Amino acid sequence: MKSPATQDRKRLQTLSEFRYSLRQFLLFSEQRADQAGLHPQQHQLLLHIAGAPDGVETTVSYAAARLGLRHHSVVELSKRCEEAGLLIRVPHSEDRRRVVLEVTAMGERVLRVLSNDHERELGELLPRLIESLRLIENSRKQKIGQQR
Amino acid sequence: MKSPATQDRKRLQTLSEFRYSLRQFLLFSEQRADQAGLHPQQHQLLLHIAGAPDGVETTVSYAAARLGLRHHSVVELSKRCEEAGLLIRVPHSEDRRRVVLEVTAMGERVLRVLSNDHERELGELLPRLIESLRLIENSRKQKIGQQR
């Protein structure tokens, strides 16, 4: 059985590996967005609007929740997207406080390409990520077991 | 069999869900780092230094590669970390161009807490992430199948 110090080292190595894989994916994502002429956050916003669950109102607040940003950050982001012709900001028909975001035809075109790329890349990344996650789970359980 | 449009929608929904889970994890990570008194990037840097593979020289360049940043960004980041007492910058004994980064005892203490937290959180997130990835894989294969 390995010494606790060695085990801790291994656990850090696994976490580091996981973060590295994650970062690789995010880098890939950023690059593809750039190549498509979008900023990464613009891409994400489009995705969450076009990929909202059926029947959900895609308001600024909804997007903020999905992106993990404050709403006023999304106000700004969505305006930049509107300027870029990727989406339009439509006042809500009933509640006039709200603004509904809708992806334009052009936005959809770009998003389609990006989504295909991302699915492909995730397919490649999948084994690495799952392996890292599995290792993390194992070493955690092992550690907890020892504590008793 | 579902219409292509419906399928596309589903695929976007899955990708959106995946990004959401990912963002949740990253938010969690940021918050924990903050609570521990670190900036997120400081945490990541520590992790990649302390969690480097055995025998690797943890130079600025190494860290840059792992973090997916330009080296000069890591110069700045590592200096901020040094000021915060999280690591020290040691000139390489042989190659005097290089600077080796070493985590301090304090840095290790903080990192240990954060790593435990992250392992726990990843344990919770794991099923969601894997499920998303699996769905992405499936819909991708399905789509490719249809193209023939």
Add this chain to the structure above:
DNA sequence: CAATATATATCGTAATACGATATAATAATT
């Protein structure tokens, strides 16, 4: 109808990674 809550918006600021560039040290080439 007043009070409170919610949704979006504005503006100034701070953080930080980057590009362009510089300096130093090592390696390669002749």
Add this chain to the structure above:
DNA sequence: AATTATTATATCGTATTACGATATATATTG
């Protein structure tokens, strides 16, 4: 050994962008 090329780190100014603080408008509740 001298010259050139490459590698590693460093400096500095800049641009992006999300944020906090705050404001405004609308909706909801007592």
